[in-house]
Amino acid sequence: MKKSLIKLENVWKIYLMGDVEVAALKDVSMSIDEGEFVAIVGSSGSGKSTLMHLVGCLDLPTKGSVFLDNKDISSMRESELAQIRGKKIGFIFQQFNLIPNLTALENVMLPLEFQNMDGGEAKEKAMALLNVVGLDDRMHHRPSQLSGGQQQRVAIARALSTNPDVILADEPTGNLDSGSGSEVLSLLEKLWKQEGKTLIMVTHDLNLARRSQRQIHLKDGKLWSVKT
Amino acid sequence: MKIQKSLKLAVNILLHSKLRSWLTIIGIVIGVAAIVAIVSIGEGAQVSVNERLGGLGADIVTISPGFQRATGNFRGFGDGEGSATTSQKNLTNKDIQTIKSVNNILFVNGIVSGRADTSYLAETASLSIQGVDPLAWSNMITTGLSSGRYLNSGDTNMIVIGSRVAASTFKQSLVVNRDITIEGKPFKIVGILESSGNGDNIIYMPIDQARDILNKSTDYYDSISFKVADASQVDAVVNETTQRLMISRQLLGKTQDFSITSAQAIQEQIQSVTQTFTIFLGAIAAVSLLVGAVGIANTMFTSVLEKTKEIGIMKAIGAKNRDIMAIFMLNSALVGFAGGVMGILLGIGISTLLPQFLGGIAGLGRGGITTVVPLSLVIEAILISVLLGMLAGAIPAYRASKLKPVDALRYE
Ligand SMILES: Nc1ncnc2c1ncn2[C@@H]1O[C@H](COP(=O)(O)OP(=O)(O)O)[C@@H](O)[C@H]1O
Ligand SMILES: [Mg+2]
Numbered sequence: 186m187k188k189s190l191i192k193l194e195n196v197w198k199i200y201l202m203g204d205v206e207v208a209a210l211k212d213v214s215m216s217i218d219e220g221e222f223v224a225i226v227g228s229s230g231s232g233k234s235t236l237m238h239l240v241g242c243l244d245l246p247t248k249g250s251v252f253l254d255n256k257d258i259s260s261m262r263e264s265e266l267a268q269i270r271g272k273k274i275g276f277i278f279q280q281f282n283l284i285p286n287l288t289a290l291e292n293v294m295l296p297l298e299f300q301n302m303d304g305g306e307a308k309e310k311a312m313a314l315l316n317v318v319g320l321d322d323r324m325h326h327r328p329s330q331l332s333g334g335q336q337q338r339v340a341i342a343r344a345l346s347t348n349p350d351v352i353l354a355d356e357p358t359g360n361l362d363s364g365s366g367s368e369v370l371s372l373l374e375k376l377w378k379q380e381g382k383t384l385i386m387v388t389h390d391l392n393l394a395r396r397s398q399r400q401i402h403l404k405d406g407k408l409w410s411v412k413t
Numbered sequence: 414m415k416i417q418k419s420l421k422l423a424v425n426i427l428l429h430s431k432l433r434s435w436l437t438i439i440g441i442v443i444g445v446a447a448i449v450a451i452v453s454i455g456e457g458a459q460v461s462v463n464e465r466l467g468g469l470g471a472d473i474v475t476i477s478p479g480f481q482r483a484t485g486n487f488r489g490f491g492d493g494e495g496s497a498t499t500s501q502k503n504l505t506n507k508d509i510q511t512i513k514s515v516n517n518i519l520f521v522n523g524i525v526s527g528r529a530d531t532s533y534l535a536e537t538a539s540l541s542i543q544g545v546d547p548l549a550w551s552n553m554i555t556t557g558l559s560s561g562r563y564l565n566s567g568d569t570n571m572i573v574i575g576s577r578v579a580a581s582t583f584k585q586s587l588v589v590n591r592d593i594t595i596e597g598k599p600f601k602i603v604g605i606l607e608s609s610g611n612g613d614n615i616i617y618m619p620i621d622q623a624r625d626i627l628n629k630s631t632d633y634y635d636s637i638s639f640k641v642a643d644a645s646q647v648d649a650v651v652n653e654t655t656q657r658l659m660i661s662r663q664l665l666g667k668t669q670d671f672s673i674t675s676a677q678a679i680q681e682q683i684q685s686v687t688q689t690f691t692i693f694l695g696a697i698a699a700v701s702l703l704v705g706a707v708g709i710a711n712t713m714f715t716s717v718l719e720k721t722k723e724i725g726i727m728k729a730i731g732a733k734n735r736d737i738m739a740i741f742m743l744n745s746a747l748v749g750f751a752g753g754v755m756g757i758l759l760g761i762g763i764s765t766l767l768p769q770f771l772g773g774i775a776g777l778g779r780g781g782i783t784t785v786v787p788l789s790l791v792i793e794a795i796l797i798s799v800l801l802g803m804l805a806g807a808i809p810a811y812r813a814s815k816l817k818p819v820d821a822l823r824y825e
Contacts, residue, residue: 205819263734267728267732271732299414299727
């Protein structure tokens with residue numbers, strides 16, 4: 186029996202736009218097991234990113250609870266949340282979100298440096314990871330000198346650097362052509378299988394979603410269906 | 414995150430910042446430059462004032478005929494050629510007696526001065542002569558001897574000469590025991606003074622012979638100087654002397670017709686000139702530093718805004734609030750540091766040029782003031798600018814650190 190790693194209980198996220206309340210998530214409950222590969226699908230504006238931000242401790246729910254390792258994230262202080270983001274969670278974004286003025290290597294080292302890892306050790310680790318994603322010859326390039334696919338691979342290396350339990354990928358192939366998109370997905374799949382990480386991926390692409398173990402469909406902020 | 418990593422990121426931000434943000438450094442640059450100029454000129458002025466007046470001693474007071482405001486008085490100070498103004502009553506033996514009656518005066522030296530043709534080995538030059546009371550003069554002079562001796566009471570046809578008279582008046586340097594001719598009369602050099610910046614061009618001789626050579630009557634003095642027993646009593650003695658002279662010269666109820674000046678007073682005047690500059694530059698420094706700090710704060714706010722997304726990314730990958738705070742504070746400190754370094758360079762530049770004007774104004778002549786840039790000043794200036802940078806960056810950095818991760822990430 187697998188252990189539940191992430192649990193949402195009646196989660197609401199309500200944004201206030203002036204006087205108007207916009208509910209991005211409406212009473213969502215779900216559980217994700219350790220080592221699971223879950224795809225989150227749904228049309229634009231259905232609340233997928235909002236969900237990812239809650240799971241990734243970047244935001245807190247308006248109502249309801251989000252549990253990580255059976256701990257309610259609403260009860261934690263900002264510094265604890267930062268600690269979890271740094272150690273337990275690896276983010277991959279649609280926009281790659283690398284720091285533009287740092288090289289690929291420096292970008293991958295950054296999460297380790299936030300964890301106070303020694304400089305030499307961080308460098309070694311980052312180099313090994315860039316090797317894994319096939320960019321050992323691009324270490325000293327800046328993001329602007331890399332293609333989209335390459336940038337996303339740097340982002341994957343960065344997400345893996347602190348050896349997190351959970352990888353959160355918000356439309357990781359959304360800005361890539363189909364070729365580099367499937368390359369990136371293959372890489373993520375490989376990591377999931379080999380490293381036993383929990384992988385949660387938001388995607389539009391139903392073909393990509395089909396490669397997951399479970400598809401969670403959001404519609405208008407509500408949990409619509411779960412397909413295994 | 415370790416401090417050196419935060420510093421590295423701060424340097425990275427600084428190096429990639431736009432020209433516009435470098436321009437806001439100018440305020441700090443000018444402010445620091447002004448401070449450096451103030452201090453180095455102030456210190457330099459102090460040094461040269463002490464050098465110049467050192468030869469006179471703070472306990473020496475000089476009286477000359479004609480009432481002049483002291484400001485005009487120190488222009489020609491030290492030449493010994495009393496810059497007499499209006500045709501006032503001369504200084505006389507009676508005045509010497511009056512001064513001698515004042516308490517706490519150690520020596521009184523009556524002086525006549527003028528120029529006389531001096532020849533040596535077929536060369537002739539017009540030189541400054543000072544006739545002095547040999548005993549009083551020998552006890553009052555603070556310039557040392559480079560050779561020979563001072564004048565003794567009872568010396569006749571003997572002179573002591575300033576260092577420049579000895580070294581650069583005639584083709585051949587003058588040495589002790591050489592005879593020179595002044596207005597046709599032979600004199601023997603018994604002493605040569607060290608260079609002091611004060612009286613280097615003067616020939617000193619007993620007053621009787623000077624009167625003879627300069628054709629001055631026996632009851633006439635161009636100036637009288639006296640030495641006060643203790644430098645701290647100078648003001649009191651000056652007041653007392655002034656009062657007694659007013660009485661003996663029958664000037665009660667009339668205007669003073671003599672000037673009485675102490676080296677202390679001159680020193681104070683020179684200081685007041687440099688003080689004016691200090692206040693002027695100080696105001697510039699204060700305003701510039703304020704403008705500079707506001708400029709840096711403004712740039713930091715802009716920079717934080719521009720980097721909102723990056724702040725969100727860093728928070729998403731584990732940056733704590735204090736990491737973000739440190740990065741931006743250090744960035745701002747570095748801006749201050751850069752401004753400080755440039756300011757010091759500019760300040761040193763200004764302080765080497767400004768004395769050219771300042772020297773003229775203070776009556777010390779060109780190059781009269783040298784500037785001094787102490788190492789402690791450089792360190793303090795850098796500290797001030799770094800501190801100012803951090804102060805200016807504190808609020809923007811705090812704001813950056815408190816950004817909510819999602820909001821920052823969603824920022825476009
Ligand atoms: N900061 C915010 N303020 C107001 N509305 C927001 C904010 N963030 C997201 N929303 C709204 O919440 C809804 C869900 O957004 P999002 O989770 O980004 O959708 P998805 O990722 O599925 O496209 C949208 O209607 C969006 O406009
Ligand atoms: Mg989205």
